[in-house]
Amino acid sequence: MAVSFDLFGTLVDVDxxxxxxxxxxxxxxxxxxxxxxxxxxxxxxxxVDAPAGAEVPLPAHVAQALSSRGVEATENVARHAVVAAFDPDVTRRKGALEAVRTAAERGPVGLLSNCAVPELVSRTLIRAGLRGEFDAVVTSVGCGWRKPHPKAFEAVAEALGVEPAALIHVGDDPTTDGGVVEVGGRFVDVTETPLSALAGELEAEP
Structure with missing residues (x-):
């Protein structure tokens, strides 16, 4: 068994x-x-013409949006502008750290986050006091695919050294996070099962 967590709306709240x-x-x-x-x-x-489910990094989108209007800006400038624009206040949700550590007692634990902004996930983990708590951190901007695409879940499963069917994914959105069931895994919805009750949910695994 391996457990992966969504980040935004599951472990942290951001503005x-x-x-x-x-x-x-x-x-x-x-x-x-x-x-x-x-x-x-x-x-x-x-x-940017991308396959369905693929992530388009926001700096690339911004650079192309400018180019479409005849304004040239290097992707490096676009990247710095985007990173600065998305620099939110972060609040760790109640029970988040305990839930991650509870999952880690049972096997490898990872993070799988849809995020098109470079550096945002790493900065969020630092501010939430969650850096170093995961065996693997996979982002859509890093792996190239957004949940619920199967390749996103396959990427975090591979990083954790398990088959996708052995993955339990904890998140707040059945539409995106629930995509884990398409690769044979299991979805735990924190809107129904609070983080404080995760231990019991993991024990109840079929």
Whole structure:
């Protein structure tokens, strides 16, 4: 048995920007980029042709959105702007650390997070006091696939040294986190089973 956890909404709560396009625009302008007048429209368009379920890193999207309006910015500038724009306050949810350590007593434990922003997961783990608690940390921007795509769950299972069918995934969204059942694994919904009750849920594993 191996257990993987979702991050945002499961182990931590964060304050996301209400208007991501506007925050990114301000960070771009502070780095000398001439943001187009219709930036909100450009930001909302698809600019990278990716397979269904694949993750498009947000810096790549931002760079292509600018390019679509004739504004050139290196992906490095776009990356720094995006990382600065998504720098939220982080609150570790009650029982999160205990749940992770409870799972670790039973086998390898990992993190599987949908996140298109580089560095955000690592910074979040540090701020939440969860760095070093996982045997493997897999992000969609790192592995290239977003939950519920099977390849996302296969990536974390491989990193933990188990078959996907041996994976129990703990998350808050049946649509995304529940995708683990498609690879033969088991989903624990924290909206129904609180983190404080995870130990009993793991003991009840078929």
């Amino acid at each position: 996301y920007p209400n208007d991501p396009a506007e925050v990114v625009a301000r960070e771009l302008e502070s780095r000398g980029v001439d943001v187009p007048d219709d930036w909100h429209v450009a930001y909302g368009e698809v600019h």
